[in-house]
């Protein structure tokens with residue numbers, strides 16, 4: 065008998081270790097339930113529900129007609145790198161040269177370029193939980209080790225610097241910083257970032273990856289780019305992209321800015337994985353940066369009104385704990401008061417079980433905090449219509465009230 069071929073036995077340890085994650089799982093379950101005709105409200109995915117502004121779409125169409133359909137330079141078209149250097153200088157106080165900026169096919173890829181450039185086996189990366197789920201996957205892919213530090217709602221989901229200091233070892237190379245934060249909406253203050261900068265100054269091998277992709281969805285407080293703090297430019301890889309602020313998720317364009325040796329390494333990583341980011345999308349991004357920003361502002365106003373609605377509704381549910389949400393389109397309430405309870409003869413021990421139960425019984429889809437390294441919270445995305453938000457929050461309140 066010839067041996068039966070089993071392709072799954074050939075998968076690399078790297079592929080086997082890559083986890084699709086809870087967001088994909090909840091989205092998939094939502095789709096399946098909708099396919100059965102059920103009215104499911106989904107606050108699962110972190111993407112603007114607005115279309116990309118017209119001037120950006122027009123610029124892409126024009127670029128296509130002008131023949132910008134060929135390979136782009138690996139690190140990006142010079143005009144866009146120049147425009148981004150100007151943007152980072154004027155808006156963020158960051159003096160990167162155009163040659164220190166590398167465009168990528170989405171900010172996710174920019175993160176992977178950065179992590180693959182710096183991290184290998186034996187290196188440690190500090191992730192401040194709750195953190196965006198992809199950081200862990202990127203570090204794993206690079207063969208590094210994540211060191212996860214916890215914070216909770218009573219700390220506004222920001223890990224105190226003393227705890228970060230205590231976690232640094234000779235193997236620590238990178239701290240992942242994400243302000244404003246997905247999933248919590250927290251914004252680090254200048255004073256808090258100054259404390260991290262002092263820590264970085266004391267450790268000559270340490271760098272910070274500062275993911276600033278939600279900078280334009282800020283409602284309260286100040287946006288401080290970590291690299292703008294004294295002495296931090298060289299020590300920071302600044303990450304940003306067009307997906308969130310300009311509602312361009314499907315276009316796939318992000319970038320990283322870093323000291324030249326790191327920028328060059330990131331371009332080398334990208335040349336192996338995918339080559340330069342899409343040409344006509346880069347032309348459209350130029351229009352996004354240089355054109356009017358009223359649409360960006362209009363979207364921000366909508367998110368702010370929804371933030372008020374969601375925060376009000378969540379605060380009205382007895383047992384839910386929630387911090388202020390100064391930015392982003394996410395709410396991350398602590399629901400630990402509902403764990404260990406039962407619905408009928410159904411025991412709810414974890415946020416995964418809570419989210420599954422809310423989906424099955426109340427047809428509302430949200431993401432368990434375990435996806436973000438936080439066991440006691442759930443994430444709701446309020447990049448959804450007011451009508452859907454009201455419906456979802458009524459269902460969540462009803463569901464939680466049934467747990468005894």
Ligand SMILES: Cc1ncc(COP(=O)(O)O)c(C=O)c1O
Pocket residue numbers: 110169170171172173196242245246275277305306307313316317318
């Ligand atoms: C914190 C954070 N960084 C990066 C990204 C990736 O953005 P992009 O769509 O540009 O890959 C996301 C998307 O959800 C995010 O939330």
